[in-house]
Amino acid sequence: MGRYVIRRLLQAIPVLLGTTFLIFATVYALPGDPIAALGGDRLLDPLLVARMRETFHLNDPLLVQYWYYISGVVTGDLGTTFRGVPVASFFQHKIQVTFNLAITALVFEAILGVLLGLYAALRRGRWQDQAILAFTLLLVSVPTLVSGFILQLVLGVKLKLNTGIDFFPVAGIQDGWRSYLVPGLVLAGLSVAYLARLTRTSLMETLRADYVRTAVAKGMPRRRVLGRHVLRNSLIPVITYLGADLGNLMGGAVITETIFNLPGVGQQLFQSVYLRENAVVVGIVTVLVLVYIVANLIVDLLYAVLDPRIRYD
Amino acid sequence: MTNATVTQEPAKHAKRVKAKKPASLWSDAWYDLRRNKIFLIGSALVLILILMAAFPSLFSPIDATKAATCDLAQARKGITSEHWFGTDNLGCDTYSRVIYGARVSIIVGIATGVITAVIGGGLGLLAGFYGRWTDVVLSRLAEMFFAIPVILGALLILAMIGRDKAGAWFVVMALAILAWPMILRIMRASVISAKSQDYVTAARALGAGPGRIMIRHILPNAITPVIVTATLNLGVFIAAEAGLSFLGVGVQPPEISWGLMIGDARNRFLEAPEPLIFPAVFLSITVLAFVMLGDAVRDALDPKLR
Numbered sequence: 001m002g003r004y005v006i007r008r009l010l011q012a013i014p015v016l017l018g019t020t021f022l023i024f025a026t027v028y029a030l031p032g033d034p035i036a037a038l039g040g041d042r043l044l045d046p047l048l049v050a051r052m053r054e055t056f057h058l059n060d061p062l063l064v065q066y067w068y069y070i071s072g073v074v075t076g077d078l079g080t081t082f083r084g085v086p087v088a089s090f091f092q093h094k095i096q097v098t099f100n101l102a103i104t105a106l107v108f109e110a111i112l113g114v115l116l117g118l119y120a121a122l123r124r125g126r127w128q129d130q131a132i133l134a135f136t137l138l139l140v141s142v143p144t145l146v147s148g149f150i151l152q153l154v155l156g157v158k159l160k161l162n163t164g165i166d167f168f169p170v171a172g173i174q175d176g177w178r179s180y181l182v183p184g185l186v187l188a189g190l191s192v193a194y195l196a197r198l199t200r201t202s203l204m205e206t207l208r209a210d211y212v213r214t215a216v217a218k219g220m221p222r223r224r225v226l227g228r229h230v231l232r233n234s235l236i237p238v239i240t241y242l243g244a245d246l247g248n249l250m251g252g253a254v255i256t257e258t259i260f261n262l263p264g265v266g267q268q269l270f271q272s273v274y275l276r277e278n279a280v281v282v283g284i285v286t287v288l289v290l291v292y293i294v295a296n297l298i299v300d301l302l303y304a305v306l307d308p309r310i311r312y313d
Numbered sequence: 314m315t316n317a318t319v320t321q322e323p324a325k326h327a328k329r330v331k332a333k334k335p336a337s338l339w340s341d342a343w344y345d346l347r348r349n350k351i352f353l354i355g356s357a358l359v360l361i362l363i364l365m366a367a368f369p370s371l372f373s374p375i376d377a378t379k380a381a382t383c384d385l386a387q388a389r390k391g392i393t394s395e396h397w398f399g400t401d402n403l404g405c406d407t408y409s410r411v412i413y414g415a416r417v418s419i420i421v422g423i424a425t426g427v428i429t430a431v432i433g434g435g436l437g438l439l440a441g442f443y444g445r446w447t448d449v450v451l452s453r454l455a456e457m458f459f460a461i462p463v464i465l466g467a468l469l470i471l472a473m474i475g476r477d478k479a480g481a482w483f484v485v486m487a488l489a490i491l492a493w494p495m496i497l498r499i500m501r502a503s504v505i506s507a508k509s510q511d512y513v514t515a516a517r518a519l520g521a522g523p524g525r526i527m528i529r530h531i532l533p534n535a536i537t538p539v540i541v542t543a544t545l546n547l548g549v550f551i552a553a554e555a556g557l558s559f560l561g562v563g564v565q566p567p568e569i570s571w572g573l574m575i576g577d578a579r580n581r582f583l584e585a586p587e588p589l590i591f592p593a594v595f596l597s598i599t600v601l602a603f604v605m606l607g608d609a610v611r612d613a614l615d616p617k618l619r
C-alpha cells in the first residue's frame with residue numbers, strides 16, 4: 001500500500017509539471033503587455049516599467065520564467081500579482097466559494113443520484129424505471145446555462161412573488177450556506193444523471209450475483225440483503241465516480257458562478273485573463289489541477305479500503 | 314473482419330443464424346437502430362437541425378444576418394403575429410436569429426467530435442499497439458491535457474487567440490485541444506484488448522506488417538467504444554460552445570450563436586424572457602437530439618453497457 005501511494009505520487013509529478021507548463025505557455029502568449037495594462041489609460045514611466053519587468057522576470061525567455069515560477073510553487077509560494085499582493089491570499093476566498101459550491105453540488109449529486117438509481121434498479125423495466133431513465137436523459141440535455149436561468153426565474157423570482165417564500169437566494173453569497181443551494185443544484189444536474197445511471201447499472205449487476213441469490217434463498221430479509229450485500233458492493237463504482245467528480249465540478253463551475261454572481265475562481269480567472277494577471281491565472285489552474293489529481297489519488301486508495309479483493313503492491 | 318467480429322460476439326452470431334441473412338456487427342447494429350424509437354426521434358431531430366444549419370432561409374423568411382431587418386423601435390416587444398418568438402434588445406426577430414444560430418452549434422458539435430475522434434483515436438491506436446515508450450509518452454501527454462478543466466482551458470486558449478479573431482472554428486480548435494485525451498484513453502484500452510486476440514497472431518504469422526494489422530484487423534474491432542463516446546460527446550461540445558459564447562470568449566457578434574443570444578438577453582431577462590428562453594429551448598433540444606443518438610448507438614454497438 002505504502003509503495004503504491006509513493007508510486008502514484010511520483011507519477012503525478014510529471015503531469016503537474018506538464019500541465020502547469022502548458023498553462024504557463026498559454027498565458028505567456030496572451031496578447032498585450034501586462035505592465036502597460038496596469039496603468040490603464042495613462043502611460044507609465046518607462047523607468048518604472050523597466051524596473052517592473054526586471055522584478056517579474058518578464059524579459060527572460062519562457063523556460064526561465066517558468067523555472068522561477070515552479071521553484072516558487074515547490075516552496076509553497078504561488079507568486080505575487082503585478083500589484084504586489086501574494087497570489088495565495090488573493091484567491092483564498094475565491095477558492096473557498098468555488099469549493100463550497102462544488103461540495104453542495106456533490107451532496108445533491110450523491111443523494112439524488114443514488115436514490116434515483118436505487119429506485120430505478122429495484123423497479124427495473126417498470127414505468128418508474130422508464131420515467132427515471134427519461135428524466136436522466138432530460139437532465140443530460142439541459143445545459144447549466146439553461147437550467148441556471150430557469151431555476152433563477154422559478155425559485156428566485158416567481159416563488160417569491162406568488163407565495164412570499166424567500167428562502168432561495170439566487171445571486172451573490174451574502175446569505176451564507178443558503179446562497180449555494182440553487183447554484184449547487186444547477187451545477188449538480190449533469191452529474192446527478194450520470195450517477196443515477198451508474199448506480200442503476202451497478203445495482204442491477206449486483207442483484208444478479210450468486211451471493212445475492214444465496215442470501216435470498218437462505219431466507220434473509222429483503223432489507224438486510226439490500227443493505228449488507230447489494231448496496232455495499234454496488235456502491236464502490238459510485239463512490240469512485242463521486243470522488244473524481246469533485247475536481248470536475250470545481251473546474252466546471254465558471255458558468256454557474258457567472259449566472260448566480262458567485263465570486264469564485266472561475267469568475268476570478270475570467271477577470272484575471274483580461275487584466276493579464278498571469279500569476280493569478282496560472283495559480284488558479286494549478287490549484288484546480290492539484291485538486292483533481294489528489295481527488296483521483298484518494299479515490300484509488302479508497303478502492304482498496306472498500307474492496308479488500310483489490311491489493312496494491 | 315467479419316469472422317473476427319463473429320467470434321467476439323457469439324450472441325450476435327446466434328441471432329444472425331435465426332434471421333437467416335448475412336450480418337456483421339455493423340449491419341446487426343443498423344438492424345437494431347432502425348427499430349429503436351429513441352434513435353429515430355434523435356436522428357430526425359438531428360437531420361432537421363443539419364438542414365437548418367445548411368439552409369436557414371428555408372425555415373425563416375427574414376435573413377437574420379442582415380442588420381437592416383432589426384428595428385430598435387421594436388425592441389423587446391414580446392410575442393406578436395409578426396415576431397413569433399418576440400424581439401431582442403436591438404429589435405431583431407428572435408425566431409430568425411434562433412434559426413440562423415443553429416449553424417454554429419452544429420459546426421462546433423460535429424467538427425469537434427470528428428477531430429477529437431481522429432486525433433485521439435489515431436494516437437490511442439499507436440499507444441495501444443506499440444506500447445512501451447510510445448505508450449508512456451502519449452499517455453503522459455494525454456494526462457497533462459486531461460487534467461485541465463475544459464471550459465477554463467478553452468477560455469484561456471480563446472483569450473490567447475484574441476476576441477477580435479475568435480470565431481466558431483477557433484472554438485472547435487480550443488475544445489479539440491482539450492478533449493482528445495478522453496478518446497485516446499478509450500481507444501488505447503480497446504486496442505490493448507484487441508491486440509491479444511488470436512486473429513492478430515494469425516495475421517502476424519501470415520506475414521502481415523504492423524500497418525496492415527493495425528488498419529485491417531485491430532482498428533475495426535477496437536473502434537466501437539470510440540464511436541459511442543464520440544457520439545455522446547457531440548452534445549457536450551455543443552453545450553460547451555454555448556457556455557463559452559455566453560461568457561463572451563467564444564463566437565463573437567455579428568456571428569449568431571445561441572450562447573451569445575442567451576448572454577445578450579440575460580440583463581433584461583425578467584422584463585423580456587423570450588430572447589433568452591427560445592435559444593435556451595433550441596439549445597436543449599439540440600443537445601437532447603445528439604444525446605438520444607449517442608444513447609441509441611451505444612445500445613446497438615455495445616449491448617453490455619445497457
